[in-house]
Amino acid sequence: MAHWFHRNPLKATAPVSFNFYGVAGSPAANKICNDLRTTRARLLDMFTDITCNPEVMKNATDAYFSLLQGFITSLDGTTQENKMRFIQNFKWTDTLQGNTPSAQQDAVFELVSMAFNVGLWYTKFASRLAGKENITEVEAKDVHRSLKVAAGIFKALKDVHIPRLITPAEKGRDLEPRVMDAYIIQSQAEAQEVTIARAIELKHSANIIASLAFETANFYQKADHTLNTLEPEYSSKWRKYLQLKQHFYMAYAYCYHGQTLLAGDKCGEAIRSLQEAEKCYSRAEELCKEYRQTKGPGTTAKPSEQQFFLKLGGLIRNTLDKCQRENGFIYFHKVPAEAPLLELKASYGLVEPVAFELPPLSEQCTPQVYATFDLTKGAKNDKAKPKEEEVKPVKEPDLKPQKDTGCIIS
Amino acid sequence: KQAHHNIGVDNIDDLMADIAEQHELAQEISDTISRPVGPGIDFDEDELLAELEEMEQEELDKNLLEVEGPSSDPLPNVPSTSLPARPAKKEEEEEDDMADLQAWAIS
Numbered sequence: 001m002a003h004w005f006h007r008n009p010l011k012a013t014a015p016v017s018f019n020f021y022g023v024a025g026s027p028a029a030n031k032i033c034n035d036l037r038t039t040r041a042r043l044l045d046m047f048t049d050i051t052c053n054p055e056v057m058k059n060a061t062d063a064y065f066s067l068l069q070g071f072i073t074s075l076d077g078t079t080q081e082n083k084m085r086f087i088q089n090f091k092w093t094d095t096l097q098g099n100t101p102s103a104q105q106d107a108v109f110e111l112v113s114m115a116f117n118v119g120l121w122y123t124k125f126a127s128r129l130a131g132k133e134n135i136t137e138v139e140a141k142d143v144h145r146s147l148k149v150a151a152g153i154f155k156a157l158k159d160v161h162i163p164r165l166i167t168p169a170e171k172g173r174d175l176e177p178r179v180m181d182a183y184i185i186q187s188q189a190e191a192q193e194v195t196i197a198r199a200i201e202l203k204h205s206a207n208i209i210a211s212l213a214f215e216t217a218n219f220y221q222k223a224d225h226t227l228n229t230l231e232p233e234y235s236s237k238w239r240k241y242l243q244l245k246q247h248f249y250m251a252y253a254y255c256y257h258g259q260t261l262l263a264g265d266k267c268g269e270a271i272r273s274l275q276e277a278e279k280c281y282s283r284a285e286e287l288c289k290e291y292r293q294t295k296g297p298g299t300t301a302k303p304s305e306q307q308f309f310l311k312l313g314g315l316i317r318n319t320l321d322k323c324q325r326e327n328g329f330i331y332f333h334k335v336p337a338e339a340p341l342l343e344l345k346a347s348y349g350l351v352e353p354v355a356f357e358l359p360p361l362s363e364q365c366t367p368q369v370y371a372t373f374d375l376t377k378g379a380k381n382d383k384a385k386p387k388e389e390e391v392k393p394v395k396e397p398d399l400k401p402q403k404d405t406g407c408i409i410s
Numbered sequence: 411k412q413a414h415h416n417i418g419v420d421n422i423d424d425l426m427a428d429i430a431e432q433h434e435l436a437q438e439i440s441d442t443i444s445r446p447v448g449p450g451i452d453f454d455e456d457e458l459l460a461e462l463e464e465m466e467q468e469e470l471d472k473n474l475l476e477v478e479g480p481s482s483d484p485l486p487n488v489p490s491t492s493l494p495a496r497p498a499k500k501e502e503e504e505e506d507d508m509a510d511l512q513a514w515a516i517s
Binding site: 144195198199202204205207208350351352 | 503504507508510511512514515516
């Protein structure tokens with residue numbers, strides 16, 4: 001079963017030359033600067049390379065971060081701040097803010113911004129793969145894993161690295177806690193979607209599917225709520241997506257819960273549950289329309305016309321028909337006025353984020369080499385500072401709406 | 411009164427005999443023509459009914475066969491969505507399912 005995920009655009013950044021005009025006082029120090037420039041450029045290339053896979057991405061990320069850490073962690077054995085940390089200015093755009101960049105002269109800002117983009121790349125890799133109609137089991141597993149890796153990156157940034165920034169991120173920027181939370185939860189919810197699809201395919205019990213769907217809907221609701229204090233002009237579209245997914249998975253939950261009730265001979269309640277599923281489904285349909293009409297960052301698609309969406313509609317109708325038929329000549333139950341309560345079982349822990357760890361420091365960064373960076377030499381070259389680099393928007397190969405081929409074997 | 415004189419009692423007897431004879435003859439003719447043609451055909455109502463039933467059954471069979479036979483093209487598609495084949499699972503089975511998913515998710 002194909003999936004559809006909304007994606008915000010990647011972050012863009014200005015090129016960084018790592019030319020410090022005399023500060024790097026030894027060939028080894030110069031080499032570090034050169035390598036920083038090339039590994040950074042290579043990593044940036046990978047973001048838009050359609051052939052890039054998680055292994056290549058990990059290598060490119062590690063190559064750059066193992067060097068960048070030489071500007072962040074303490075190398076001279078003291079607890080003092082790394083002297084190189086504030087030498088370079090870095091500029092990044094944000095997923096919700098179009099082409100308006102923000103800049104900080106802080107290597108930690110570079111680290112978290114770049115790592116954030118790596119996380120985004122994993123979510124995009126996952127959504128590209130998940131959009132295929134004939135997705136194999138191995139690919140589904142890759143989607144699941146990539147989303148957990150992304151969640152792990154976002155989580156580590158929020159918990160460990162972003163708190164080290166001296167200047168906190170402004171409202172609506174990627175590095176502020178609300179936006180970070182939304183990305184973490186969304187990645188988990190989307191990974192859970194893959195789990196649900198698998199449970200359905202393997203014909204696992206309706207009860208399990210209902211609980212998983214309910215949990216997923218709750219994830220989406222939570223992500224939506226963390227964004228509700230942001231300005232609507234840049235958050236509405238994303239929130240519509242989260243809301244439509246929430247209602248969509250509530251419909252799933254009621255649909256499968258109804259099947260459990262019917263199997264337990266509670267036909268009246270089953271009918272009520274299915275009616276609730278229909279209600280959630282039509283709300284999700286409306287939200288699909290609103291999503292499409294809302295302007296904002298990210299992809300545009302017609303989710304309500306895609307297979308994953310239409311399939312659930314058919315399932316709900318069939319199940320409701322079945323319940324009503326059986327009630328008509330077997331049970332004669334009364335249909336309750338209140339929708340049944342769904343119970344949330346203890347979290348199954350199926351989408352625990354994969355812990356993100358920085359690579360070990362590059363062997364090039366020894367205390368001896370580090371000592372040859374001489375900050376005093378940089379000061380007098382202030383006038384020779386190159387003019388500010390422009391931030392060019394990233395051209396993404398996969399920002400087209402996903403097409404759903406929708407083959408059905410009949 | 412004249413007529414009564416002419417007839418007389420004897421005449422009446424003769425006349426009555428004549429009428430009876432004619433009546434008998436008419437009855438015989440009537441019987442003969444209303445009797446079905448062909449000798450030895452002895453109709454049994456039960457047999458007839460059975461035969462009728464049989465014919466009806468044949469007709470029905472033919473109709474049914476026709477429905478299932480050549481006109482099978484526009485049969486409804488098998489639902490593409492999977493209805494719960496085994497909705498009423500025992501709790502242990504549910505745990506097994508869960509363990510399956512967990513193993514898959516973690517690996």
